[in-house]
Amino acid sequence: MSNLISHSAIWAALKTHQAYIAPIHLRELFALDSQRFERFSVKACGLFLDYSKNRLTADTLDLLQQLAVEARLQDWIVRLFQGDKVNNTEQRAALHIALRNRSNRPILVDGKDVMPDVNAVLDKMRQFSDSVRDGEWRGYTGKKIQSVVNIGIGGSDLGPAMVTRALKAYHHPRLRSYFVSNVDGTHIGEILDELDPETTLFIIASKTFTTQETLLNAQSARQWLTDKLGNDKAIAKHFVAVSTAKDKVIEFGMDPANMFEFWDWVGGRYSLWSAIGLPIVVMIGMDNFEKLLDGAHQLDQHFETAPFKKNLPVLLGLIGLWYSNFFGANSQAVLPYDYSLSLFPAHLQQLIMESLGKRVTRDGDRVDYSTCPIIWGAPGNNGQHAFYQLLHQGTHCVPADFLIAIESQYQLAGHQDAVLSNALAQTHALMMGRTPEETKQALVSNESLPHRVFPGNQPTNTLVYQKLTPQILGTLIALYEHKVFVQGICWGINPFDQWGVELGKQVASTLLPALQSNEADNVEHDLSTDGLLKYLKAHRYSVTRFS
Ligand code: G6Q
Numbered sequence: 001m002s003n004l005i006s007h008s009a010i011w012a013a014l015k016t017h018q019a020y021i022a023p024i025h026l027r028e029l030f031a032l033d034s035q036r037f038e039r040f041s042v043k044a045c046g047l048f049l050d051y052s053k054n055r056l057t058a059d060t061l062d063l064l065q066q067l068a069v070e071a072r073l074q075d076w077i078v079r080l081f082q083g084d085k086v087n088n089t090e091q092r093a094a095l096h097i098a099l100r101n102r103s104n105r106p107i108l109v110d111g112k113d114v115m116p117d118v119n120a121v122l123d124k125m126r127q128f129s130d131s132v133r134d135g136e137w138r139g140y141t142g143k144k145i146q147s148v149v150n151i152g153i154g155g156s157d158l159g160p161a162m163v164t165r166a167l168k169a170y171h172h173p174r175l176r177s178y179f180v181s182n183v184d185g186t187h188i189g190e191i192l193d194e195l196d197p198e199t200t201l202f203i204i205a206s207k208t209f210t211t212q213e214t215l216l217n218a219q220s221a222r223q224w225l226t227d228k229l230g231n232d233k234a235i236a237k238h239f240v241a242v243s244t245a246k247d248k249v250i251e252f253g254m255d256p257a258n259m260f261e262f263w264d265w266v267g268g269r270y271s272l273w274s275a276i277g278l279p280i281v282v283m284i285g286m287d288n289f290e291k292l293l294d295g296a297h298q299l300d301q302h303f304e305t306a307p308f309k310k311n312l313p314v315l316l317g318l319i320g321l322w323y324s325n326f327f328g329a330n331s332q333a334v335l336p337y338d339y340s341l342s343l344f345p346a347h348l349q350q351l352i353m354e355s356l357g358k359r360v361t362r363d364g365d366r367v368d369y370s371t372c373p374i375i376w377g378a379p380g381n382n383g384q385h386a387f388y389q390l391l392h393q394g395t396h397c398v399p400a401d402f403l404i405a406i407e408s409q410y411q412l413a414g415h416q417d418a419v420l421s422n423a424l425a426q427t428h429a430l431m432m433g434r435t436p437e438e439t440k441q442a443l444v445s446n447e448s449l450p451h452r453v454f455p456g457n458q459p460t461n462t463l464v465y466q467k468l469t470p471q472i473l474g475t476l477i478a479l480y481e482h483k484v485f486v487q488g489i490c491w492g493i494n495p496f497d498q499w500g501v502e503l504g505k506q507v508a509s510t511l512l513p514a515l516q517s518n519e520a521d522n523v524e525h526d527l528s529t530d531g532l533l534k535y536l537k538a539h540r541y542s543v544t545r546f547s
Helices: 009-021 026-032 058-070 073-081 115-134 158-166 185-194 212-229 232-238 246-251 275-284 286-305 312-326 344-356 388-393 415-432 436-442 470-491 499-516 527-538
Strands: 041-044 047-050 147-151 176-180 200-205 239-243 259-261 331-337 374-377 400-405 460-465
Touching (some): 009 058, 041 312, 147 275, 158 176, 158 344, 158 470, 200 212, 212 232, 232 239, 275 286, 286 312, 286 470, 312 470, 331 415, 499 527
Parallel strands (some): 147 176, 200 239, 239 259
Antiparallel strands (some): 041 047, 047 460
C-alpha cells in the first residue's frame, strides 16, 4: 500500500470531480451564482484576494481542504511554528518565522530559545545601519558612504535585491544600492566602473562563505579597493560580512567585529528577514525594515490561526495544486501590476522552484504526480505587449496571479487609472474569452474568424493591496513562503532542502582545474563536454584586470 497522497481516496475523489468541472466554462460558473465574487474572495492582513475567476466550486474547495487534512497540514503548521526539524534531510528547523517573531514569544531549537540571538543581531543591524545613514561611519579617507554594494548569490541576493528595488521610495537620499551576483566579471566590472572607492561599502553575504561566485567577486572587490586606496587597512572601513560561518569570514581576512551572524535554521531563500537583509536596512532604515518584519509576522499569525477556508496561503496553495495535478498545468505566472515589484517574479522563481522542484517525498519515495509548476512572470502592461498572446490564445492552461496596487509610489495624472483598467481588462478577458458568435459581430468578413476567437477560461487570482509599503511587502512575501509550505506538505516533499543545486557545484570543481591547466586533461566527462573544454582552452584570452 503506497503512502503517496495520489493513492488516497480523496485524490480519487478530486479526479472524479475534475471530470465534472472540466467541461464547465468560467462564464457558466458566474452565470450560475450571482454571489460568486462574494463567495470566493477573502480579505486579510491588508490583502484582498479575489479567487472567483478559478475553475472551481464550493465542492472543489471542500475536497481540496480534505486533501490538506489528509496530508495533516494543521499538524505540520504547528511543527513549523514550534521549531521542529521539519527540514528532515538536513536535520534542521526552518525558522524564518522566528526572524520576524515580533511577539517575541520563545521559540526553541534543541531546547534553546533563539529569540535573544535574533534580537541581538537586529540591534547590531540597527546600530550599524544608523551609523552609515547618519554619516558617522566613514570610509578609510574620512568620507561618508554613498554606495552600498551587496555581493552574494541565490538566496543571498534575490530576496534583498527584490525588496531593495521594491522599496526604492524609502531609500536614504544620499545612498545608492548595487547588487553583484554573477561571476561573469562583467557584472562587478561594470558596477565598479561607476563607484568611488572612498565612499563605497561592500556587504559580503554568504551563509556558508564557501560559494565560488561570491568569494571571487569579494576578492575582486577587495583587490580593487586596496589598489585604489593603497592600504589593506581600508578593508575594515569598507567591508562587512553576513554569514553563519565566522571561521571562514576570518579566514577571508575580515574582522569578525564587522560580521553579522545568522543560523543554519535559516534557509537561503528564506533569509532576507535575517542579517542577509542588511543591504535593505542600510537603504530604508531599521524602522522600515521592522515594518517589513511586522507585515510578515501578521501573515504568519494568519497562517497559523485562520480556518483553511479563509486562510490565504492555504487557499493559494490548494488552488495551485488543483491546476498542477488535475488540469495538467505545468506553469504558473506571476504578474504584478506594480512596477516596484519588477523583481518579485525572479524572487518567487527561486523561492518556489528551489523549494518544490523535487521528485521524491521526504521519505525518499518517487512521486507519481507533478510537483512544482514552472514559475515565470513580469510586470503587467509590459507582459501584455509581449507574452500575454500565449495566455489568451495559446494551448496551455496557465494559472496566473495578478498583483494590483491601488496606489502607485508616484501620483502622475492618468497613469494609475491606466494600470488598474489594464489589470482588470486582462483578468476579465482571460476569463470570458470571445465566442465565435461574439467575434462574428465584430468582423466585416468571416475570413479570419478562428484567429480572432478567444477561448477564455484561463484561471486567475487577483490580489489587491492599497500601496506597496514595507508592511504590505512583508505580508506578500510571507504569503508566498507559506503557500510553498502548504504545497510541500500536500505533495509530501521537503520544501527546505536544495540538493539539486549541489551536482553542478561538484562538477564545476573538477572542470575548473581542467580549464586552468595547460596540460592535457586526465579527467573525462562526456564526449561533448570534453570537446567543448578543448575548444574553450584553444580559444582562451588572457585575464584583464580593473584599470
Ligand atoms: C537558497 C539556496 C542557494 C543559496 C546560494 C548562496 O535557498 O541554498 O540559492 O542561497 O547558493 O549560498 P551562500 O549564501 O552560502 O553563499
